[in-house]
Amino acid sequence: MSAGQMKRGFVRLLILVQVAAALAGPVAGELSMGYYGMTCPFAEYIVRNVVGEALMKDPTLAGSLLRLHFHDCFVQGCDASVLLDSADGNTAEKDAPANQSLRGFEVIDSIKEAVEAQCPGVVSCADVLALAARDAVFMARGPYYGVPLGRRDGTRSVASDTFLALPPPINNVTLLIQIFANVSLDVHDMVALSGGHTLGIAHCANFKARLQAETETLDSSLATSLGSVCQGGDSATAPFDRTSTRFDAVYYRELTSRRGLLSSDQALFESPETREMVSMFAMNPSYFxxxxxxxxxxxxxxxxxxxxxxxxxxxCRVINS
Ligand code: HEM
Incomplete structure (x- = not known):
């Protein structure tokens, strides 16, 4: 058999495996691909349409939708707890300090409304959020991945649950590794998922400490431009990288030039534990x-x-009564 035939055979096998996985039953615990195939066959299509419309109007929402899913999963698991509104006597996760700048809730509301109109009471908010994040990444020219479905929505959302669960933007890789390990994600996952910062922006309040205390690991021209941004106060913003509405490996390339925005971003390049991964992702976007x-x-x-x-x-904003 020639090398070309072997390669074609391998590609066919890969496609078959992917198709089989997509049609198969449970793939991850009790989640499965095509979970709503019989009960709400157009669910994924509806999510894609609403996300597409939202990003046409405001491409910066791609990062916001991705971040919503991340902040959901790290606190109480992927159960849409981040979407619940505060109520009398309870401050919800979304009103915790680390969640103050979350955006995109309205997009999730519109998706849920459209899905409920087709198939009431079938598709969870947690699944809607997981799909919306996937579609947002793909529409920002990032990778496409299958999302197994069947998550159910939680009934607890308490601001203080976010305190130890969400990573702060500080210069300490050991702590970041620990926070990811708490939810069974390893250091490789941590560095790869931090690549979510290829999209979006941060507020000066979250990076001004880097301007003051990290001059050795901060490119001087970036220091100057961030300095003038922060003259606008804590609520002024800067993009994570030069291509902040496009999902690419530029974020990692910036880190290798000491142009990371948050201390926690730059720390990934400065720490011997993670530096090599950053360099690999910077050099090889497909691997990232x-x-x-x-x-x-x-x-x-x-x-x-x-x-x-x-x-x-x-x-998605209130538990069922
Ligand atoms: C490694 C630990 C992480 C830390 C310390 C961190 C921290 C932050 C901070 C401080 C901001 C800016 C908030 C603001 O000023 O408005 C931010 C934004 C963002 N984060 Fe992270 N993050 C981390 C990991 C992740 C992961 C794993 C993802 C996704 C998989 C992610 C996706 C995003 C996105 C897309 C934005 C921009 C949101 C927007 O523009 O609306 N982050 N993050």
Missing amino acids: FYAFQQGMYKMGQINLKVGDEGEIRRT
Whole structure:
């Protein structure tokens, strides 16, 4: 058999495996591909349409939708707890300090409304969020990955649950590794998922400490431009990289030039534990895409509620009464 035939055979096998995986039953715990195939066959299509419309109007929402899914999964698992509104006597996750700048809730509301109109009480908000993040990444020219479905929505959302669960933007890789390990993500996942910062912006409040204390690991021209941004106060913003609405490996290339925005970004290049991964992702965007897909797949399985647990919320902002 020639090398060409072997390669074609391998590609066919790969496609077959992917098709089989897509049609198969459970793939991850009790989640499965095509979970809504019989009960809400157009669910994924609806999500894609609404996300597409939203990003046409405002491409910066791609990063916001990705971040929403991340902040959902790291606190109480991927159960849409981040979407719940505060109520009398309870400050919800979304009103915790680390979540103050989350955006994109309206997009999720529109998707849920459209899905409920087609198939009421079937598709969870947690699945809507996982799909919206995937589609947002893909529409920003990032990798496409399958999202196994069947998550159920949680009923608890408490601001203080975010305190130890969400990583702060500080210069300490050991702590970042620990926070990811708490949800069974390893250091490789941590570095790959941090590549989510190829999209979006941060507020001066979150990077001004770097301007003051990290001059040795901060490119001087970036220091000057961020300095003038922060003259606008804590609420002024800067993009994570030069291509902040495009999903690419530029984020890692910036880190290798000491142009990371947050202390936690630059720390990935400065720490011997993670420096090589940053360099690899910077040099090989396809490898970054692959590692990001794997990381997102794992992140989407954190502490799931399935079977009898949780509920299928009618609207994503309140638990069913
Ligand atoms: C490694 C630990 C991480 C830390 C310390 C961190 C911290 C932050 C901070 C401080 C901001 C800016 C908030 C603001 O000023 O408005 C931010 C934004 C963002 N984060 Fe992270 N993050 C981390 C990991 C991740 C991961 C794993 C993802 C996704 C997989 C992600 C996706 C994003 C995105 C897309 C934005 C921009 C959001 C927007 O423009 O609306 N981050 N992150």
